[in-house]
Amino acid sequence: MKHVFYLDGQEIPFVPGQNVLEATIAAGQDRQIPYFCFHPALGSLGACRQCAVKMYSHDSKHPPRITMACLLPASDDLQLVTLENDVHTEHREIIELLMTNHPLDCPVCDEGGQCHLQDMTVQTGHSVRHYGGPKRTYRNQNLGPLVYQEMNRCITCYRCVRFYQDAALGEDFGVFGSRNRVSFGRLEDGPLESPFSGNLVEVCPTGVFTDKVFRHDYVRVWDLQQGPSVCPHCAVGCNTTPGARLGTLRRIRNRQHPEINGHFLCDRGRYAFPYVTAHSRPLQPRLKGETSRQEAVLRQLASRLEEGRSGFLGSPREDLQSNLGLFALADCLHAPFAAVTSSWAEALAQQCLALPQAPSLQEVAAADRIVVIGDLDSIAPMAGFAVRQALGRGARLTVLASSRTGLARKGDYRPLRPSALRDQVAQLADDPCLQGGRVPVLLATAETLGPSGLYALRKTLEKLPANARAGAFVNRPNLFGAAYFAADGHTERLQQALRQREINHLLCLGADPLGEDWGAGAWRTLSSGLEGFALLDMVDSATARAAEALLPVAAFPERAGLFVNYEGRIQAFAPVYQREAQVLHSAVHGSGFPDAAGGMKHPLGPPSPLFWLGRLAELLHVHEAWQKRLDFYLHFLCPAAPDPDSPGVLLPDTIRARFEIATLPLPPTVGPEQWELDIFRWYGGETLADTAEDLQSLAPLRGLRVHPDVQAASATLQGPCGQLHLPVIPCEDMVQGVIAIDQEGFAELGLYPGDPVEVTWEQEP
Amino acid sequence: MSSPTSTVDLHDDALLARLRALVAESPVPEAAISEVLQALQKARGYIDDEALQLAATLTGLSPVKVEELCTFYSLVLREPVGTHVMRVCDSIACHMAGAQDILTQARQHCGVGFGEVSRSGKLTVIPHVCIGMCDRAPAVLVDQEALGPMDKQALTQLLAQLEADVWKPS
Secondary structure, three states: OOEEEEEOOEEEEEOOOOEHHHHHHHOOOHHHOOOOOOEOOOEOOOOOOOOEEEEEOOOOOOOOEEEEHHHOEOOOOOEEEOOOHHHHHHHHHHHHHHOOOOOOOHHHOOOOOOOHHHHHHHHHOOOOOOOOOOOOOOOOOOOOOOEEEOHHHOOOOOHHHHHHHHHOOOOOOEEEOOHHHOEEEOOOOOOOOOOOOOHHHHHOOOOOEEEHHHHHOOOOHHHOEEOOEEOOOOOOOOEEEEEEEOOEEEEEEEOOEOOOOEOOOOHHHHHOHHHOOOOOOOOOOEEOOEEOOHHHHHHHHHHHHHOOOEEEEOOOOOOHHHHHHHHHHHHHOOOOEEOOOOHHHHHHHHHHHHOOOOOOHHHHHOOOEEEEEOOHHHHOHHHHHHHHHHHHOOOEEEEEEOEOOOOHHHOEEEEOOHHHHHHHHHOHHHOHHHOOOOOEEEEEEHHHHHHHHHHHHHHHHHHOOOOOEEEEEOOOOOHHHHHHHOOOOHHHHHHHHHHOOOOOEEEEEOOOOOOOOOOHHHHHHHHHHOOEEEEEEOOOOHHHHHOOEEEEOOOHHHOOEEEEOOOOEEEEEOOOOOOOHHHOOHHHHOOOOOOOOOOOOOOOOOOOHHHHHHHHHHHOOOHHHHHHHHHHHHHHHOOOOOOOOOOOEEOOHHHHHOOOOOOOOOOOOOOOOOEEEEEOOOOOOOOOHHHOHHHHOOOOOOOEEEOOOOOOOEEEEEEOOEEEEEEEEEOOOEOOOEEEEOHHHHHHHOOOOOOEEEEEEEOOO | OOOOOOOOOOOOHHHHHHHHHHHHHOOOHHHHHHHHHHHHHHHHOOOOHHHHHHHHHHHOOOHHHHHHHHHHOOOOOOOOOOOEEEEEEOOHHHHHOOHHHHHHHHHHHHOOOOOOEOOOOOEEEEEEOOOOOHHHOOOEEEOOEEEOOOOHHHHHHHHHHHHOOOOOOO
């Protein structure tokens, strides 16, 4: 049955449970009702008194009355009016009250042009301030490198504190004072600690909280080129709206996706974008470390590939089509291909894919029994945000981890060594923490559990009720897309071919096998057998610096593509802007790259990986076969390619089934006296994000995190591929017997999370 | 009652035991925050950062939550005060009856701004929201004693008594 009420004679459909304002906004008719404190994700408060409507009764005994739309439950045949003088006067006078202390600084305010208060003031027609008294002023706080505060603009709608405390469960931001001396901020100056602090910029209906990073290279919102994109910084696949101007990316905003990120983004998603403008970003083709003409690099690379002794290495950091393009080229040339850099990562990807359909973040937020394994906030912060929303709705949370994580402080924490973690996961089906709930959900950081732990998770899930769901997260946007090619043993075969000198050349796409990717220690040894290797990438890395041929590629907002998120949801992103010529200096080096129309009118920034792969296929005379294979694989995985504006399409379950029988490496054996390694990450850390200076200024120190009962200043760890010497950082939150190091450390040692490690403690720093 | 500004040792066992008892008596630890703050202010004269942290630890609230509470309630002091605190009501009834004159006179007597400790260390004057004494406007609250209506002469006398430390609550 269709439910409707009437607003100024116009039918507004609603779903039972919605309030009048919510339904009006959903119907796109909110131009008639101004509002401030209501936010679709934060709900109604009734504090600002702005969303007044006049309600008429069918009973003539009851005169019409003015009421707040955000507090009025929508009901059938409700007759509401806004176009009468008294309602309009109420709207205008409330705005005048809210504007009593608001400075008239729109021309110099960052919010100008995208300001809800500005829009509502114009909409209601308020233009004269009748009160002649002074405006109250505040001392602003320095809230760190990401969010800028200007308290004088505040209209006390409380959206910020409702978001920060109630939705994000942050503890370092609050509302102080009372009456007309209310202020919002921290106890003292300092960076906001929440991984979701950037959302203050979007929830604030005026310019109290603005984007400090956007300030560095500010442009009015109407001058921004914007388009639909998908966040490339983890497996969640939040929808974003990048904004660019004059060929450079200036900011990232949330783009609502009802199943994934809703109205919010994490700070990595919002503030990691300067990888696109980083000085270290390769923008010109390089041959043996020297900038070179693209044709020269392509010909050199083609001649290497023609020798028939090349291997191909894809990456979960690159999008689906680029990986498919590389796979198709390898297929045309009958060359070995691997999608990930180590057998461990391959098994990890396979076990992630073998899990049944993962819950969407919306479903996580609706769960009532949640088990989190590992530090979810540091891998996929928005998944952690969904857990917080569930907590706000009364869910019971249990966290299994080797350190007291941010989420562990909000639920039952079980401190466990990584080896014990796997055993515990295997026994979760009978655990009281999942009993008594209607919707149990298990969320794991894939690396912490490892392939055998993920297998145990799948087996546990089979023993749980049918509605139980599990999801595994990584900090790569396309592990699930790349993993479709991670067929059993491909990485081992590629490495074997290299060891046996069957290949002497490697073409990598977005991978860093000599730097921080899993298994980098082994690759450093293997690379001695290479005569050269080529890389297509958008960031500077150890591999990029050592590559014989380097072909720069467009950053994600500069091109179209597909990512497959942790649910197996294929989402498209569109090119938002084109990088301009002056940053490329291509007038010196040749004719530049073709523009979107295929012409060569003016030189542009680096093209997509598919452009390079297509050109290579042409030079190798396999373009037709390459294109056919590419189209076939793409059609196989994704028969109906999603539109960037659509919510994406889920991969069919049949594709998952073949990973259920993947080879499972044995879990490491760890003695009780041995030290175990676990991975340490933080919410802003990720390969692309690592070049974002403002975000990285918040990064924790590098070191070995251990329980404070270890009396040492530094330590040397010994692994099969090398040793690592780092200062010791005593950490109360760590479990005894566990050492946490970053991914780079694992790469240097040649070890994986959960592995035992030999350690020499030293008193000298 | 006086509002001493002398610092009390927060590690004093008797004080800690009293605070813990307040927390134990309340249905949930968080609910004891008002009583804990009152007890700390009584012992210490005002809630300094150390006392705020202690209140947060004892009740399990975040320091931000405790600060929210402290700044919400006008009777919680976050700065050091004189031996006596005079709160002058400046809400509508007292305002109409001349509260501004009372405030000006008191401030001039102290020689410092509102909320600051007078040079003698005896007095702090703070404008305050309605204290419910509209029938005796303009009214003041000295420590915990409500007085009014005040006029220039009565205030002069009161200030002299406070300075001489001879004022006694009725």
